[in-house]
Amino acid sequence: MLIRNMTATFGCLDQAELTLEPGLNRLRLDNEQGKSTWAAFLTAMFYGIDTSKRSSKGRLAEKSRYQPWSGKTMAGTVELEWQGRVLVLQRTSERGKPMASFRAWDKETGRDVPELTASNCGLTLLGVERSVFQRSAFLSGAELAVSQDQDLARRLGSLAATGRAEDSYPAAEERLKLWQNRCRYHKTGLIPETEAKLRQTEGTLEAVEALRRRRMELTAELARDTARADQLEQQARTEAQERRTLLRNALEQAHIRAEAKASQTAALPPEPELQRLLARLEAARVSDCGPEPPCPPALAGVPTEDVWPKAQRDAADYEALAAAKGGSLLLPALLGGILALLALAAGIWGPWPLCLALALGALGAAAWGVIVLRQQKEAKQAGEQARALLDSYGAASKEELLTAALARRDWLLAKAQAEWQAWEQTALLEQIAAFAPEAGTAEAARQALEQALILQRQAAEARQELERAEQRFQHDPPVTSNPQAVELRRHCAALQAELASDARQEEALGGWEALTAKAEGLRETLTALETREQAVILAREVLAAANEQLAQVYSPQLTGLAGEYLRQLTRGRYDSLVLEQPLELSVRETETGLVRPLAALSRGTQDQAWLALRLAMTRLLLPEGTPVVLDDALLTFDPGREQAALELLARENRQVLLFSCR
Numbered sequence: 001m002l003i004r005n006m007t008a009t010f011g012c013l014d015q016a017e018l019t020l021e022p023g024l025n026r027l028r029l030d031n032e033q034g035k036s037t038w039a040a041f042l043t044a045m046f047y048g049i050d051t052s053k054r055s056s057k058g059r060l061a062e063k064s065r066y067q068p069w070s071g072k073t074m075a076g077t078v079e080l081e082w083q084g085r086v087l088v089l090q091r092t093s094e095r096g097k098p099m100a101s102f103r104a105w106d107k108e109t110g111r112d113v114p115e116l117t118a119s120n121c122g123l124t125l126l127g128v129e130r131s132v133f134q135r136s137a138f139l140s141g142a143e144l145a146v147s148q149d150q151d152l153a154r155r156l157g158s159l160a161a162t163g164r165a166e167d168s169y170p171a172a173e174e175r176l177k178l179w180q181n182r183c184r185y186h187k188t189g190l191i192p193e194t195e196a197k198l199r200q201t202e203g204t205l206e207a208v209e210a211l212r213r214r215r216m217e218l219t220a221e222l223a224r225d226t227a228r229a230d231q232l233e234q235q236a237r238t239e240a241q242e243r244r245t246l247l248r249n250a251l252e253q254a255h256i257r258a259e260a261k262a263s264q265t266a267a268l269p270p271e272p273e274l275q276r277l278l279a280r281l282e283a284a285r286v287s288d289c290g291p292e293p294p295c296p297p298a299l300a301g302v303p304t305e306d307v308w309p310k311a312q313r314d315a316a317d318y319e320a321l322a323a324a325k326g327g328s329l330l331l332p333a334l335l336g337g338i339l340a341l342l343a344l345a346a347g348i349w350g351p352w353p354l355c356l357a358l359a360l361g362a363l364g365a366a367a368w369g370v371i372v373l374r375q376q377k378e379a380k381q382a383g384e385q386a387r388a389l390l391d392s393y394g395a396a397s398k399e400e401l402l403t404a405a406l407a408r409r410d411w412l413l414a415k416a417q418a419e420w421q422a423w424e425q426t427a428l429l430e431q432i433a434a435f436a437p438e439a440g441t442a443e444a445a446r447q448a449l450e451q452a453l454i455l456q457r458q459a460a461e462a463r464q465e466l467e468r469a470e471q472r473f474q475h476d477p478p479v480t481s482n483p484q485a486v487e488l489r490r491h492c493a494a495l496q497a498e499l500a501s502d503a504r505q506e507e508a509l510g511g512w513e514a515l516t517a518k519a520e521g522l523r524e525t526l527t528a529l530e531t532r533e534q535a536v537i538l539a540r541e542v543l544a545a546a547n548e549q550l551a552q553v554y555s556p557q558l559t560g561l562a563g564e565y566l567r568q569l570t571r572g573r574y575d576s577l578v579l580e581q582p583l584e585l586s587v588r589e590t591e592t593g594l595v596r597p598l599a600a601l602s603r604g605t606q607d608q609a610w611l612a613l614r615l616a617m618t619r620l621l622l623p624e625g626t627p628v629v630l631d632d633a634l635l636t637f638d639p640g641r642e643q644a645a646l647e648l649l650a651r652e653n654r655q656v657l658l659f660s661c662r
Helices: 035-047 121-126 130-136 150-162 169-183 190-264 271-283 304-322 330-349 352-392 398-433 442-474 483-509 512-554 556-569 603-621 639-651
Strands: 002-010 013-019 024-028 075-082 085-094 097-106 138-140 574-580 584-589 595-597 628-631 656-660
Touching: 002 035, 013 035, 024 639, 035 075, 035 085, 035 121, 035 130, 035 138, 035 628, 035 656, 121 130, 130 138, 130 603, 169 190, 169 512, 190 442, 190 483, 190 512, 271 398, 271 442, 304 352, 304 398, 352 398, 398 442, 556 574, 556 603, 556 639, 574 603, 584 603, 603 639, 639 656
Parallel strands: 024 656, 138 628, 628 656
Antiparallel strands: 002 013, 002 075, 075 085, 085 097, 574 584, 584 595
C-alpha cells in the first residue's frame, strides 16, 4: 500500500495538505506545527476515533485533543494505492461524533468500495489491529520502548513459538484453560450448572406429569357436562326459534299495514299542518253583520277606526256648548236706576262731588248691563250649536249621540270581519283543494280535513305499531336454557378455569414435551461436556509439551532479525539482541561477546535497541507495504546514529513517514 496525499482539518491543521512519495519521506516541521497531529490523523483515518475514552487529569481524550482549532468540523481525506487501484478514504463528523461518517471510493471510477467500512478499514488495509499498528508501525521518540498489550503480546508470543503471527501458544493455552474452566471450575462451570439444571428439570417434570394426570380427569368431566348443557340449550334454541318466527310474522304484517297507510297519506300534509288548516277554517266561518243601520250625517265617510274618537270629541264639544249661559239684567238695571235717582237728588240738594260719584256709578251699572246682554246672546248661539250637533247624530242627548256612534262602529267592524272571513275561506279552500279536490265548500273542506286527520292518525298508529314490532323483534331475548343448563355451564366454566390454571402452571414450568426433551438434551449435554473436559485436559498437556519443543526451534526468529537491525544501526558495535519475558532487552557487544542489560547503556543506545526491535516487529507483524510512521523517533540520535538510521530506513521495502523538527 502507498499513501499519495492527505488533507486534514484536525487539531491545529486547517485544510492542510501533505503529499507523500514511495520509500522514505523526511517531513521537517517545527514544533507545534503538527508532526504528532499528522501521525494521529493518519491513525484516525484508518481506525477512526474511540469516542468511549474520557479525558483524565492531565490528559485529554483523543476526541477532545484533536478538535480543530479553527472551530470547523473534524474531517479529512487520504488518497492511496491499494491492490492496483487508487482509493480515496474520507471521514467526517456527524451528530457530534468525530470522524464517524466514513466513505471509500475508487478515484478512477468514482464507485464506492463496499468491502471497506468505518470499522474494518484499518484491519483490511494495514492487516493488523489498531493497538498492534500503534505499537509497531507507529514509532514516537517519547515511546520507542515496547510496553505490554494483549494483541501485541499474542502476536509476539506466536512469533517466538512458531515463527508465524497467526499462531499463538499463549492464546491457545488461554483458550483451552478458559474452555476447561467453563467446563468445571470448583463448583462452577458448565458441568455443575448442567447437573443442577438436570436435577431441577427432572423435579419440574414430575410436577408437570402430576398436572397432566389431573388435566385428563378434568377434561373428561368437562366433556360430559358440556354435552349435557348442549342438549338442554338446543331445546331452548328450538323454543326461541319458534318465538322469533312469530315475532317475524308480526313484524311483516306491521310493515304491510304501515306501508298501506303511508301510501294513503303520501299526498297529505302532516298532522300539525292539517290541525292548523282546520283551526283556520273554523276561524274563517263567515258571520252575518246584518243590515246597515242608518248612518248619522256627522259620521258619513268617516273610517271605522276614526268613528269612536270623533264621537267622543263631539260629545265633549256638546257638553261645553250646553254649559254656556247668559247673566241676569235685573241687578244692573235696579242698581243703575237707584244711582241715577241719587245723582239727580244730589244735584238738586247736595254737593256736586257726591253728585259726580253717583253719576259715575250709574254709568258703570249701565256698562255692566251691556256686558250681560252680550253674554245672553252668546249663550243663545251656543245652545243653537249644541242642538245642531245632536241633530247631526239624530240624537236628543249626549248618550244617544254616543250610542249611535257605537252602533255605526260595531257594524263597520262586523262588515270588515265578514269580508276578511270570506277572503280567508276562499284562500283555505284553494289550499285544501290541492289534496282534496272535492272540497268545494267550507263544509266539504272541513269534512276532508277531518278525514285526512283520521288517516294521518291511523298512519301514525301503524308506524308506532311497526316500531313496537321491530323493538320486540330486535330485543328478543337471547336463547336461554333451563336452570340446570345454566348450572352446568357455570360448572364447566369452573372446570375450564382449573384447566387453564393447570395449563398455565404447566406452561410456566415448561411443558411436558419440552421438559422431556430438555432433560434428554441436558443428559446429552452433560455427557458431551464431560467428554470435552477430558479432551481439553489432554489437549493442554499435549500443547504444553509441543510449545516447549517449538519455542526452542523458532524463538531466534524475532531476536535474530532485531539483532541484524541493531548491528546496522550501531555500525557493528552490537550484533545481537536478547528478548526475555516480559519484554526485557539485553544486547551483546561484537568485540567482547558480553551481554549487557539495556538499562545499563546510554539513552541513545537504548533507543537504537528499541528501534531495532520495533523495525523487526514491523517486518514480522505487518503485511508487506504497510507504511511506518516515525514521530521524532531519532530525537536522541547523534549525527552518526541518525545517518545510520536514515540509511536503514531508506532500504526498508515500505513507505516510511519520518516527522522531524530538524
